[in-house]
């Protein structure tokens with residue numbers, strides 16, 4: 212068995228575990244009790260398939276795990292000195308990347324520095340933070356140290372080529388998680404009416420191709436064209452029908468949609484709270500006009516209390532699931548809505 216530390220979106224560990232087990236049926240997956248965004252995965256044989264998964268960020272092939280009663284920089288140094296990294300023999304350059312979770316009297320930069328010093332002394336190879344042959348990953352999770360080789364250079368959430376980057380784009384892994392929560396079946400219709408750069412539609416198209424009918428739009432016509440271009444450079448244009456649309460008037464474009472998965476603006480630019488409330492209200496009212504009887508809407512929103520309040524007052528939807536995720540230091544909620552029959 213080979214052991215990996217896999218990173219994913221905090222709050223979507225169950226989705227990552229599900230995808231890992233679908234692809235590696237014999238995998239042993241364990242979550243961390245107190246810490247999110249990480250999984251320990253043991254698999255037999257070839258691990259190349261990890262690179263094709265939609266729910267994970269980084270893949271770290273573990274070399275050594277250790278436990279420190281009281282983690283200090285001195286104790287860490289002693290633990291790292293005992294670790295052999297055979298891959299260093301063939302590398303010309305290396306770097307150390309560290310993350311730290313829990314309460315410690317040092318930072319992850321201190322960990323990176325001490326790791327760099329220890330392995331430089333041991334293997335006499337050049338340190339290069341940008342053009343490295345080997346990325347030694349050393350994380351401390353509470354009292355547990357994990358040292359391994361990070362196999363991913365860029366996070367896998369950057370899997371789509373993007374000629375246009377939206378300032379408020381979500382990670383493709385988060386889009387994947389939302390799509391899984393939508394519980395899509397072949398033949399269904401799917402819509403992201405506030406698509407921005409198209410992340411959610413691209414993710415849906417890469418998963419379902421033409422097994423479902425995918426629509427995407429945005430009030431900003433320029434974004435619609437740019438999202439189409441993003442789909443084109445990823446070879447996904449033929450699977451998505453793009454058109455400009457107002458998400459508060461969906462009934463003008465559609466009679467029935469089975470799954471709506473979207474990421475509305477969080478209100479950073481809409482100055483007044485009242486305007487944002489009005490916008491969410493009109494959007495949800497419009498969703499209620501087009502969502503099919505058995506349909507689902509999966510919506511990510513930072514203004515969770517406001518959004519929940521509107522859903523409850525509107526009395527058209529029930530919240531069948533709600534969870535908090537972490538994304539770039541903020542904590543939006545994913546709401547899964549179904550019609551009250």
Ligand SMILES: C[S@@+](CC[C@H](N)C(=O)[O-])C[C@H]1O[C@@H](n2cnc3c(N)ncnc32)[C@H](O)[C@@H]1O
Pocket residue numbers: 377379380381382404405406407408409410411428429430431434456457458459474475476477
């Ligand atoms: C948070 S961004 C979506 C980002 C997208 N998920 C991505 O990954 O690029 C919200 C989008 O909603 C669009 N929008 C705002 N009001 C809208 C409306 N009434 N109808 C449709 N789109 C709207 C904005 O133009 C913006 O692109």
